[in-house]
Amino acid sequence: MKSAYYVVEFLVLVEVILRGGEALSMNYYGMSCPFVEPIVRIVVNQALHKDPTLAAGLLRLHFHDCFVQGCDASVLLDSTSGNTAEKDSPVNLSLRGYEVIDQAKKFLEMQCRGIVSCADIVALAARDAVSWVSDLRFHLLKLYFEELQCFSKKNTILLKTWQNCLHLILFDEYFEAGGPYYDIVKGRKDGTRSKQEDTFTSLPAPTLNTTGLINVFSQHGFTVWELVALSGGHTLGVARCSSFKSRLSSFDSTHDVDPSMDPTFAKTLLSTCSAGDSATQPFDATTNSFDNLYFSALQKGDGVLFSDQTLYVSPQTQQIVNFFAMNQAIFFFNFQQGMMKMGSLDVKEGSQGEVRANCRKIN
Structure with a gap:
């Protein structure tokens, strides 16, 4: 029993080290949700395969999020009866890509509930939209996922076994095309404020x-x-x-x-x-x-x-x-x-924000 206890303590310590406490880092989800980047990438590639114009939408969504109160996914929050949110500001009415973020969040919640913030998903989706794969490479990548049983023939992510899907991370790195690919620090927390007046200036x-x-x-x-x-x-x-x-x-x-x-x-x-x-x-x-x-x-x-x-x-x-x-x-x-x-503008870390269960509303 003691050995099991020490193993758990060791894993917790490793997680803290990888995260650097609660600071942003490349390996923020290294232990808690190791498949975060491949999952977001395949969701984005699926969406762009169906509608290539969403690449611009996802990039613009990230820009409009970060320039208003920092990169905290405040642009995703829906308006309520007592508040008009950022997304309903006149300057944001033409924003697109919300459903892609929702889909990525859905799969991530299935794999590691309550771990990955919507703000990080927005940042990753914008990066992947810029460097998205071509139609041919998407088809080859999709076939590879199906063979590994990570990606079903009905276009849903399965991630049945960690052993099979560990290959996904390495293999996916070879399918970058289009625009520049860049590494993203992770660990942003989701904000709880979203007001249209914040967008005006x-x-x-x-x-x-x-x-x-x-x-x-x-x-x-x-x-x-x-x-x-x-x-x-x-x-x-x-x-x-x-x-x-x-x-x-x-x-x-x-x-x-x-x-x-x-x-x-x-x-x-x-x-x-x-x-x-x-x-x-x-x-x-x-x-x-x-x-x-x-x-x-x-x-x-x-x-x-x-x-x-x-x-x-x-x-x-x-x-x-x-x-x-x-x-x-x-x-x-x-x-x-x-x-x-x-992507690092005025980010919220640790207790400054939350990890939303639903990207469209605060917890």
């Missing part, structure tokens, strides 16, 4: 010039290089006409149309907006691929948002845009650094 508006963008990003501790690199996340996804139509008529006292736009591209945007405010325009030519074509578009005057094109117009940021347009590896490196920094 924390998120950059699409009408901001470079000075305004620098002010917003610097409040969160980002450099100008990191600002431009993170803006490169717009290489995924689309913008709604409502966010850029002010550039197309009565722009200022001397110009009807924003003069920083290429005239042909301005006509393209006018055509897009003829379908109404909800019509969408891709940020670049490869809307579902993570690359550096967003910066090439800015060089041509094809930035969709005013806050996009201003990065090339301004002397403060133009050279950085040129660097990223010229060398994708430089962009990827700076994006990685920026995302790792963003």
Whole structure:
């Protein structure tokens, strides 16, 4: 009996060491939920296999979470009768990807109940959305999971045996494709506050010039290089006409149309907006691929948002845009650094937060 007791004590000690107390660490779930990253990754890959446009949604969800009260999954909380939550703020009504987070949380609760925070799931899902696997690699990975009996033919994670599924962690590392992959520290706790008014001044508006963008990003501790690199996340996804139509008529006292736009591209945007405010325009030519074509578009005057094109117009940021347009590896490196920094913004640790049982409501 004593030997069993000492084994338990040893495992607890190892867990404390791995977690560094309650501080963020790469191995935070090393003992308590070792499959957290593969589980989130396969859920994300499943979702993107069905709808590639969710990659942009998951990345944006993480950004909007971290820039408001820190990375604490407050953006996931539903409104109540007495409170309008962040997700129902006008700036967040177009956010997507909530169901992917819910699905990952469901599987993680089945494997290690009450251990993995929703905030960590959001951070991991955004990372995996950027580096998601191609259709062919997804198919091969899915077949491998089925063979190991980790992943059923009905597209549900089984994780029947730790012995079989331990291979999943090693094998999955070879299937990174698309955008840059980066390691994520874990251990964020979920917040208990979510109010729409917190979003009003924390998120950059699409009408901001470079000075305004620098002010917003610097409040969160980002450099100008990191600002431009993170803006490169717009290489995924689309913008709604409502966010850029002010550039197309009565722009200022001397110009009807924003003069920083290429005239042909301005006509393209006018055509897009003829379908109404909800019509969408891709940020670049490869809307579902993570690359550096967003910066090439800015060089041509094809930035969709005013806050996009201003990065090339301004002397403060133009050279950085040129660097990223010229060398994708430089962009990827700076994006990685920026995302790792963003994922640690004002995180809640230990007793500062909780691990929600349901990502949409506090415990």
